[in-house]
Amino acid sequence: MDTAxxxxxNASGRNHAEExxxxxxxxxxxxxxxxxxxxxxxxxxxxxxxxxDVDVFxxxxxxxxxxxxxxxxxxxxxxxxxxxxxxxxxLRSLNRMNxxxxxxxxxxxxFLEDQDLYDPKMDVVELRARVGMxxxxxxxxxxxxxxxxxxxxxxxxxxxxxxxxxxxVETSLRKAGLWDEVKDRxxxxxxxxxxxxxxxxxxxxxxxVSPEVVLMDEPCSALDPIxxxxxxxxxxxxxxSYTIAIVTHSMQQAARVxxxxxxxxxxxxxxxxxxxxxxxxxxxxxxxxYITGRFG
Amino acid sequence: MSKTTEQVRKSLxxxxxxxxxxxxxxxxxxxxxxAALAILFTxxxxxxxxxxxxxxxxxxxTFNEQTLDIENAGDPEQLNYGNYDGIVREALKAxxxxxxxxxxxxxxxxxxxIGAGYExxxxxxxxxxxxxxxxxxxLLADDDVDLFLKAGEKGREDSRxxxxxxxxxxxxxxxxxxxxRFNASFFSSGDSREPELAGIWSAVVGSxxxxxxxxxxxxxxxxxxxxxxxxxxxxxxxxxxxxxxxNNLAAVPSIIFGLLGLAIFINLFGxxxxxxxxxxxxxxLMTLPTIIITSRASIKTVxxxxxxxxxxxxxxxxxxxxHHVLPLALPGMLTGAIIGMAQxxxxxxxxxxxxxVAFIVDIPTGPLDASTVLPVQIYLWADSPEQSxxxxxxxxxxxxxxxxxxxxxxxxxxxxxxxxxx
Numbered sequence: 001m002d003t004a005x006x007x008x009x010n011a012s013g014r015n016h017a018e019e020x021x022x023x024x025x026x027x028x029x030x031x032x033x034x035x036x037x038x039x040x041x042x043x044x045x046x047x048x049x050x051x052x053d054v055d056v057f058x059x060x061x062x063x064x065x066x067x068x069x070x071x072x073x074x075x076x077x078x079x080x081x082x083x084x085x086x087x088x089x090x091l092r093s094l095n096r097m098n099x100x101x102x103x104x105x106x107x108x109x110x111f112l113e114d115q116d117l118y119d120p121k122m123d124v125v126e127l128r129a130r131v132g133m134x135x136x137x138x139x140x141x142x143x144x145x146x147x148x149x150x151x152x153x154x155x156x157x158x159x160x161x162x163x164x165x166x167x168x169v170e171t172s173l174r175k176a177g178l179w180d181e182v183k184d185r186x187x188x189x190x191x192x193x194x195x196x197x198x199x200x201x202x203x204x205x206x207x208x209v210s211p212e213v214v215l216m217d218e219p220c221s222a223l224d225p226i227x228x229x230x231x232x233x234x235x236x237x238x239x240x241s242y243t244i245a246i247v248t249h250s251m252q253q254a255a256r257v258x259x260x261x262x263x264x265x266x267x268x269x270x271x272x273x274x275x276x277x278x279x280x281x282x283x284x285x286x287x288x289x290y291i292t293g294r295f296g
Numbered sequence: 297m298s299k300t301t302e303q304v305r306k307s308l309x310x311x312x313x314x315x316x317x318x319x320x321x322x323x324x325x326x327x328x329x330x331a332a333l334a335i336l337f338t339x340x341x342x343x344x345x346x347x348x349x350x351x352x353x354x355x356x357x358t359f360n361e362q363t364l365d366i367e368n369a370g371d372p373e374q375l376n377y378g379n380y381d382g383i384v385r386e387a388l389k390a391x392x393x394x395x396x397x398x399x400x401x402x403x404x405x406x407x408x409x410i411g412a413g414y415e416x417x418x419x420x421x422x423x424x425x426x427x428x429x430x431x432x433x434x435l436l437a438d439d440d441v442d443l444f445l446k447a448g449e450k451g452r453e454d455s456r457x458x459x460x461x462x463x464x465x466x467x468x469x470x471x472x473x474x475x476x477r478f479n480a481s482f483f484s485s486g487d488s489r490e491p492e493l494a495g496i497w498s499a500v501v502g503s504x505x506x507x508x509x510x511x512x513x514x515x516x517x518x519x520x521x522x523x524x525x526x527x528x529x530x531x532x533x534x535x536x537x538x539x540x541x542x543n544n545l546a547a548v549p550s551i552i553f554g555l556l557g558l559a560i561f562i563n564l565f566g567x568x569x570x571x572x573x574x575x576x577x578x579x580x581l582m583t584l585p586t587i588i589i590t591s592r593a594s595i596k597t598v599x600x601x602x603x604x605x606x607x608x609x610x611x612x613x614x615x616x617x618x619h620h621v622l623p624l625a626l627p628g629m630l631t632g633a634i635i636g637m638a639q640x641x642x643x644x645x646x647x648x649x650x651x652x653v654a655f656i657v658d659i660p661t662g663p664l665d666a667s668t669v670l671p672v673q674i675y676l677w678a679d680s681p682e683q684s685x686x687x688x689x690x691x692x693x694x695x696x697x698x699x700x701x702x703x704x705x706x707x708x709x710x711x712x713x714x715x716x717x718x
Contacts, residue, residue, distance in 0.1 A: 097608065102531055125610045133608035139601035141620065151619075152609040202605070209609060 040273035044072040048243040054108035067269040078258035085264040087247045095131035132211035136218045138198035140190035148190040152209035176204035196227025216246040263287045344690025352434040354473040355387040369424030380413035409436040439491040439684035491684030502667030509576020518587030526595040546585035554646030569651035570666040579640040586636040594628025627714035634707035644671040
């Protein structure tokens with residue numbers, strides 16, 4: 001079977017946007033390079049999210065293999081790795097966005113503080129109010145800027161009075177660094193903003209429900225460097241009140257914004273360490289190969 | 297010059313030729329379509345426009361008590377049974393004093409519509425003091441007279457009327473005692489055996505009630521089915537089976553739905569026949585697949601990112617659908633519904649089977665009154681032997697086309713309007 005065929009097979013079996021760029025399993029030499037356990041320091045004291053032996057399957061295809069990781073309070077964890085390594089899949093299982101995919105199955109222990117995410121008693125609506133998500137492409141609702149931000153609070157009944165809602169909208173937009181740019185046109189459509197502004201609007205919308213954790217799935221991949229810089233600045237500020245897990249393809253970005261960095265490789269979590277350690281003295285050879293640009 | 301550039305230059309002319317050819321095919325196809333449409337419209341308008349007018353004849357009518365057999369004009373009973381045709385005949389005889397022979401008198405009185413008698417009755421009811429007096433009145437001519445007056449030189453020769461009749465009419469025309477008027481009754485009365493009295497209003501009202509029932513049933517059911525299938529149904533063999541069947545139903549000949557309506561609604565559930573409710577039920581079955589398919593297509597066009605965004609904020613599936621998917625998909629759904637309704641409006645075959653082909657003179661007052669619909673009325677008139685019905689048929693087609701164009705325009709306008717809001 002040649003590589004193209006194999007990729008095709010993967011594509012149909014996985015039903016997922018990301019596909020492996022290189023298939024290391026084809027090369028028997030590298031099979032041995034997987035570590036028995038994640039190297040580095042995947043666990044922290046008193047974590048916000050505790051994830052143990054997480055497996056994610058798409059049908060018969062295992063996308064995530066036994067990933068164990070802690071996400072500490074008020075820290076930024078960057079998930080990096082080559083395309084198709086399962087970072088996004090892993091991230092999406094943290095607020096059960098994968099539920100919408102029929103064939104997707106998640107096993108393992110996933111805890112938000114002391115609550116099991118996949119407990120049948122766990123309400124997914126409540127979970128998503130506590131664990132918000134920012135997507136790869138800016139996806140504002142085709143409504144006004146105000147309604148975009150107010151949607152979450154309205155949904156959960158966080159504000160009873162008009163002025164309370166106004167206040168939430170203003171604070172969220174201020175936190176997202178968008179207030180000064182849009183305060184005069186709150187009722188203009190959110191889709192009329194520029195790409196970077198739209199993404200900040202989406203962040204404002206996410207933090208308007210005051211989540212405890214914010215998941216970001218490559219939030220800057222569709223943005224220019226200036227807009228990216230603004231978002232990165234924003235992530236820095238948000239750490240004060242939120243815990244953030246961010247998937248990124250840009251190693252510079254991971255280096256700039258995160259406290260800890262987790263390196264994923266073909267569905268396995270290879271290494272987790274302080275960001276500085278990962279980028280200066282990576283413990284595992286795969287991590288090193290990736291950050292020095294040998295693949296990915 | 298590199299080899300690639302050389303190759304490219306060589307093939308350029310050929311590619312441009314292919315492009316021009318392709319464009320020409322498109323223009324030709326559109327031209328054929330437009331030509332067919334133009335021919336259709338010219339034919340229909342050419343045949344039908346005369347039906348919007350009818351001819352009246354001026355006569356001096358004497359409301360003679362003896363001929364009418366009415367003593368007291370205030371008595372409704374007597375008014376109802378008066379011999380109005382008699383006074384019309386008297387008036388005609390007075391106008392053409394030479395006519396005495398029985399057969400000729402009959403031919404003479406055939407010049408006037410039987411509607412003229414009813415008109416006189418109504419006039420006398422309103423003006424009882426006219427009894428015993430002579431009034432100069434314009435009365436509705438018979439459809440043959442009408443046709444003769446509308447026809448050209450050759451048409452007049454071909455007219456099936458007798459030589460005497462033709463002479464009388466020509467005389468009336470020369471004296472200026474005939475007049476062409478707008479045919480208001482065409483738009484206000486029901487069907488009739490007499491072309492000059494027949495109108496399409498009962499069919500229009502019947503169509504309206506039928507469409508109302510169809511819309512009220514098929515739109516909510518279709519949209520609900522589409523939302524369930526797109527947003528909630530698990531993807532398995534059973535949903536595939538349903539999908540295949542819906543697509544199949546869209547292609548089933550409509551007459552089958554008529555048979556189904558006959559078997560299920562009339563025979564099993566005992567719904568009265570010939571009524572708009574029944575027609576609406578049958579047309580709902582016919583329209584549903586169209587509405588479901590177009591609604592599903594428009595739901596599919598809602599970007600998944602919007603759904604994810606809403607779900608990521610903690611909206612339930614239901615809220616995602618109600619707040620985001622439905623408003624965004626609504627223009628497409630409405631367009632589909634209106635196109636489905638336009639299809640249903642023009643549908644004849646299934647209605648023939650459920651008795652909506654009846655001869656309906658009265659204007660239906662509700663969806664439970666026996667009625668007919670526009671396309672069936674066209675079918676009925678096209679089938680009628682009287683020559684005047686040819687023009688009436690075309691006129692009715694024009695009315696139906698006007699409704700269809702209005703509905704399709706509405707679909708386009710609605711879609712544009714609603715889309716711009718987002």
